[in-house]
Amino acid sequence: MPDGATGRAATVEFEHVTKHYDRRELKRGAPGAVNDLSFAVPAGKICVLVGPSGCGKTTSLKMVNRLIEPTSGRILLDGIDAAGRDPTELRRGIGYVIQQTGLFPHQAIEENVATVPRLLGWPAARRRERAEELLALVGLDPATYAGRFPAQLSGGERQRVGVARALAADPPIMLMDEPFGAVDPIVRERLQDEFLRLQETIAKTILFVTHDIDEAIKMGDLVVVLADGGVLAQFGPPAEILTSPASDFVARFVGADRGLKRLSLSRVADLDLLAPVTARPGEQATEEQRRALAASFPWLLLVDDLDRPVAWVARQHVRPGAPLAEAPSTPAEPLLDRRATLKDALSILLGADVHAGIVVDRSRRVLGLATVAGIAALLRESAPRDGSPGALAAAEDPTAEGPP
Amino acid sequence: MTISWEWIADNLDEIGAATLEHLQLTLIAVGVGFAISLLLGLAAYRWRGLYGPIAGVAGLLYTIPSLALFAVLVPFTGLTVLTAEIGLVTYTLLILVRGVVSGLDGVPRDAVEAATGMGYTARQRLARVELPLAVPVIVTAIRLATVTTVGLVMVTALIGEGGLGQLMLRGFNRSFPTMIYVGVVMSVVLAVGLDLFLVGCQRFLTPWARARAT
Numbered sequence: 001m002p003d004g005a006t007g008r009a010a011t012v013e014f015e016h017v018t019k020h021y022d023r024r025e026l027k028r029g030a031p032g033a034v035n036d037l038s039f040a041v042p043a044g045k046i047c048v049l050v051g052p053s054g055c056g057k058t059t060s061l062k063m064v065n066r067l068i069e070p071t072s073g074r075i076l077l078d079g080i081d082a083a084g085r086d087p088t089e090l091r092r093g094i095g096y097v098i099q100q101t102g103l104f105p106h107q108a109i110e111e112n113v114a115t116v117p118r119l120l121g122w123p124a125a126r127r128r129e130r131a132e133e134l135l136a137l138v139g140l141d142p143a144t145y146a147g148r149f150p151a152q153l154s155g156g157e158r159q160r161v162g163v164a165r166a167l168a169a170d171p172p173i174m175l176m177d178e179p180f181g182a183v184d185p186i187v188r189e190r191l192q193d194e195f196l197r198l199q200e201t202i203a204k205t206i207l208f209v210t211h212d213i214d215e216a217i218k219m220g221d222l223v224v225v226l227a228d229g230g231v232l233a234q235f236g237p238p239a240e241i242l243t244s245p246a247s248d249f250v251a252r253f254v255g256a257d258r259g260l261k262r263l264s265l266s267r268v269a270d271l272d273l274l275a276p277v278t279a280r281p282g283e284q285a286t287e288e289q290r291r292a293l294a295a296s297f298p299w300l301l302l303v304d305d306l307d308r309p310v311a312w313v314a315r316q317h318v319r320p321g322a323p324l325a326e327a328p329s330t331p332a333e334p335l336l337d338r339r340a341t342l343k344d345a346l347s348i349l350l351g352a353d354v355h356a357g358i359v360v361d362r363s364r365r366v367l368g369l370a371t372v373a374g375i376a377a378l379l380r381e382s383a384p385r386d387g388s389p390g391a392l393a394a395a396e397d398p399t400a401e402g403p404p
Numbered sequence: 405m406t407i408s409w410e411w412i413a414d415n416l417d418e419i420g421a422a423t424l425e426h427l428q429l430t431l432i433a434v435g436v437g438f439a440i441s442l443l444l445g446l447a448a449y450r451w452r453g454l455y456g457p458i459a460g461v462a463g464l465l466y467t468i469p470s471l472a473l474f475a476v477l478v479p480f481t482g483l484t485v486l487t488a489e490i491g492l493v494t495y496t497l498l499i500l501v502r503g504v505v506s507g508l509d510g511v512p513r514d515a516v517e518a519a520t521g522m523g524y525t526a527r528q529r530l531a532r533v534e535l536p537l538a539v540p541v542i543v544t545a546i547r548l549a550t551v552t553t554v555g556l557v558m559v560t561a562l563i564g565e566g567g568l569g570q571l572m573l574r575g576f577n578r579s580f581p582t583m584i585y586v587g588v589v590m591s592v593v594l595a596v597g598l599d600l601f602l603v604g605c606q607r608f609l610t611p612w613a614r615a616r617a618t
Contacts (some may be wrong), residue, residue: 027554037588060558062521065521067517067520067521088523088525090523091520091521091522091523092522092523096518096522097519098514098517098518098521099514100512100514101514101518102512102515102517102518102521103515103539104515104518104519104533105515105612106533106536106537106610106612106613115522116522116523119522119523119524119528147617149611149612149615151612151615152615165522175521199521240515241476341609375409
């Protein structure tokens with residue numbers, strides 16, 4: 001397109017990328033170098049670069065839009081070497097979000113958002129339209145915010161504007177350098193959730209830098225773990241980083257609680273749900289139900305005509321022949337959404353009277369039961385099958401020898 | 405030591421002309437000084453190594469007593485406006501170059517980095533991000549240079565220029581205090597007026613600087 005808007009996502013490949021700063025720059029405290037870094041990000045995925053400070057993650061990011069030039073190696077965007085393109089033109093096609101937001105204090109929010117469209121020469125009316133569209137997209141009412149200056153916004157609002165500005169010309173690639181680093185944890189969590197929802201629609205290829213492993217696991221489709229000196233420590237999906245850390249360094253970096261961290265990666269929908277023993281409130285209890293409850297989970301679930309949960313009845317109150325409506329019952333809780341993470345589900349289960357979550361669909365119909373045992377089983381299943389019986393346990397112990 | 409209101413009433417034209425001349429000398433000096441300082445300041449901002457020498461020379465020039473400077477210039481350029489302006493411009497350089505450089509240095513780094521990362525060319529970035537954000541500091545320097553220059557213009561009376569300075573000089577020679585008072589009052593009025601005008605310019609140019617969370 002003549003205006004530079006492409007609207008699609010692009011692949012990003014690092015091929016043996018190395019960056020050496022010379023002595024003079026090292027003395028000035030420049031970020032650490034990058035050594036022989038190779039990885040490939042498919043179009044439309046979020047790849048998080050994570051590692052301790054000075055590991056070269058920001059340097060790696062800035063080599064993509066050539067704010068820093070690699071000493072050797074190539075970075076391919078959609079198969080084309082970035083080094084061969086005009087830097088200015090290249091940058092206009094790559095969204096860029098930084099931690100301190102980099103908003104221009106002297107420009108109104110609308111002008112800030114329309115920065116790249118202005119550079120690309122879009123007419124004023126179209127710029128305004130696009131800015132308003134983007135502000136609405138990131139949850140800021142254009143009527144309220146378009147005319148304000150950055151100083152009049154809260155930290156979280158400024159971060160949203162930063163994201164909107166990076167999206168302005170619909171670039172196929174976005175670079176985000178600790179984009180949610182400067183806000184408090186509650187706002188950060190909300191911005192992360194919103195951004196993941198946004199990504200479902202925009203499906204950009206995103207390189208995302210953070211020093212926070214939890215953020216990396218949450219945001220990444222893929223995670224690049226960098227060690228000091230800009231050496232690739234591990235590259236893979238978050239689950240793989242957590243279940244089979246490639247080295248002691250990665251294991252230490254993801255932390256001893258990585259078993260718990262994995263809980264945020266899976267959702268209730270991934271569980272094999274337990275089929276509950278159910279009955280309608282008007283029915284009488286049967287011997288068969290009593291036997292079924294003895295064999296499995298000791299609570300009978302009363303459901304209405306539309307299969308929606310009504311109440312729990314404990315096994316000792318299920319007396320064959322007695323009407324179930326008269327049996328002492330417990331409220332039908334907790335209810336779980338299929339999209340809830342296992343971390344949230346487990347937390348709810350541990351606090352509930354009945355240790356099973358009733359998983360319901362949108363119309364509150366019962367789909368099955370989620371139990372602590374079920375969650376544990378899923379974690380065991382997704383752990384690497386490497387022959388050792390306690391793969392998970394072994395992985396938790398940093399002193400244990402890994403499988404050959 | 406009384407003021408002759410009569411003289412003032414009879415010589416409004418002369419007072420007006422002297423004030424206007426004073427204003428012209430000031431504006432030309434600050435205008436030319438700013439143009440030179442902007443170029444020098446931009447060069448020093450771009451090539452950091454130049455800042456030391458530029459600031460050093462400007463500082464050295466600033467220490468030369470004004471009378472001595474005019475005395476040195478007269479053999480070359482005569483008793484002319486040019487001589488006066490060369491001197492006046494020279495004294496603005498130190499303040500203005502420093503103002504330009506510290507204004508540009510004060511531009512938030514993240515804004516500059518974001519501008520580069522989004523595809524501004526160096527020139528676009530300077531014109532649309534760095535200079536606009538340096539305006540408050542630069543205007544402050546211009547105010548200082550302007551007020552200083554209003555005072556220095558008085559001295560150029562000694563080489564036949566001087567605007568209100570001429571008025572004062574003649575007052576001294578004739579032992580006629582009214583002319584001295586008028587010269588003093590009008591130069592203060594001029595300095596305060598120009599300063600207020602510049603404050604107004606700054607407020608107009610930088611609505612964002614006053615914008616705070618509402």
